[in-house]
Amino acid sequence: MKDLDNGNAPYRSGIAAVAGRPNVGKSTLINALMGWKYSIVSSKPQTTRRCTRYILSKEGGQVVLVDTPGLHRPFHLMGRAMENNLLTTLSQVDLVCLVTEATDRSLGPADRILTERIAKGSSVPVFLVVNKTDLAEDPAESAERVRKLYEGVLDIREEALVSAERGIGVEEFARKLIAMLPPGPPLYPQDELGDFSxxxxxxxxxxxxxxxxxxxxxxxxxxxxxxxxxxxxxxxxxxxxxxxxxxxxxxxxxxxxxxxxxxxxxxxxxxxxxxxxxxxxxxxxxxxxxxxxxxxxxxxxxxxxxxxxxx
Ligand SMILES: Nc1nc2c(ncn2[C@@H]2O[C@H](COP(=O)(O)OP(=O)(O)OP(=O)(O)O)[C@@H](O)[C@H]2O)c(=O)[nH]1
Ligand SMILES: [Mg+2]
Known part of the structure; x- marks a missing residue:
């Protein structure tokens, strides 16, 4: 198997949930990583309904990205099903990419509920992704502010600043993400794209x-x-x-x-x-x-x- 960027790096593989409140850009980020638009995007909250797997195979590793719905309070069977699927996903992954926005200044109810679920579920490591850096005057300062909102509550192991829409920081994010996965063979054939029909x-x-x-x-x-x-x-x-x-x-x-x-x-x-x-x-x-x-x-x-x- 080929190595990531030097002769000694082992091949890595694992499953990462891409979670975050509605509309933060989770699906946009997955599309940017995959280099093709597979997951639909809109300015309306709760666009994604199903936890869908997308397989990103790189030279040094393979990450299975699970796009998840941003949740509101569930008022109907569909909402409860979406919530249950998210909880199941969170319990099955190697890490959670928590997507936030560079303009976040406080935790809203949807952020708090999700944070609780991630923290309660298990000691799953969190990769903090600060998205929409194109909307921030000073992205680095914004990232620090956002990190402080979650520090102490979640086990934040890594951090990336991206603009998923503009493709800024996405490659660097992918590299850090694969570096966080455990060594192991690919979970899926390398030409497979995901579990969607x-x-x-x-x-x-x-x-x-x-x-x-x-x-x-x-x-x-x-x-x-x-x-x-x-x-x-x-x-x-x-x-x-x-x-x-x-x-x-x-x-x-x-x-x-x-x-x-x-x-x-x-x-x-x-x-x-x-x-x-x-x-x-x-x-x-x-x-x-x-x-x-x-x-x-x-x-x-x-x-x-x-x-x-x-x-
Ligand atoms: N300015 C800016 N807008 C972005 C960026 N990434 C995503 N968006 C916009 O944010 C909106 C929501 O994007 P989605 O990818 O659908 O968000 P989501 O988190 O998957 O939303 P749900 O599926 O509803 O939970 C869309 O209008 C995107 O175009 C970014 O980096 N910068
Ligand atoms: Mg989505």
Whole structure:
């Protein structure tokens, strides 16, 4: 096996949770590390719903990054499932990358709850990641301020300053991260990217476009279920990837918002999603979207199972 940066360094491998309150940039950071956009990003809190594994294989080591949802108080079965999955993840990892923002000046309720969970779970080492340094006047000073917020509460072993959006400090972060892992062989084949399916990727891309086009409570009330996914990879006679997906909302009013006047909003969502899907899968895409009302789907076990949130 090849070495990291000198002839004696052992190959290292392990699992790292990427945790932090909603909207701090966890998914953006994972995409920056992976060098490709696999995890969806939005300015709306609670974009990520499922703990998904992304495998970063470097010359000197392999880290399995687990993207986690930033939590609010769980009001429904989906929220409780997200919380349970996060707790399970925290108990299974070698370390936690706690993502914060360079502009943080105090711990909000979401930071406190998460910090408690990390501290209580076990003595898992913490890598403090100070993100969004592009928004700070003096990043080093900001990092010191942020560290003081967590010092004494968490077992902070390492620290990195990054701007995930601009890709600043990301390579250095990856290097420090792998250096913290125990010596050992890769946990996954080196060409494997993660535990997500093509259908899941397609559902997430469509949901991202819905998030971009909606406000207020609509983003949280939306679930996407891909019902058909026929790719030229599997059907050689085809030249187009055919995707039929249902967009679930909870109320008729939300359906009307998503469809828009004369179907314009749904068309915009469909076009943006199609362009991203084509980039992701490398085929021309035919996208067939249907908006359906499913009252209280966030309490619906069948839908949550299909989303991979409950077993
Ligand atoms: N200025 C700036 N914005 C960033 C940076 N990283 C992420 N963002 C923005 O922060 C917002 C949230 O990013 P996400 O990656 O979706 O955040 P998250 O922590 O995964 O959020 P949840 O999945 O909802 O918990 C998006 O609007 C990103 O573009 C950064 O380094 N600088
Ligand atoms: Mg996210």
């Amino acid at each position: 093509e259908r899941f990727l397609a559902e997430e891309i469509i949901r991202e476009k819905v998030l971009e086009q909606t406000e207020e409570e609509v983003p949280h009330s939306v679930a996407i279920v891909v019902e058909e996914f026929k790719s030229p990879d599997e059907y050689p006679g085809r030249d187009t990837l055919f995707i039929r997906a249902d967009i679930y909302v909870e109320r008729p009013g939300q359906k009307a918002i998503l469809i828009g006047k004369g179907g314009r909003k749904l068309k915009t969502i469909g076009k943006a999603a199609r362009m991203d899907l084509e980039r992701q899968f490398g085929h021309k895409v035919y996208l067939d979207l249907w908006v359906k009302v499913r009252p209280r789907w966030r309490e619906n076990e069948t839908i949550l199972k299909r989303m991979g949130l409950i077993q």
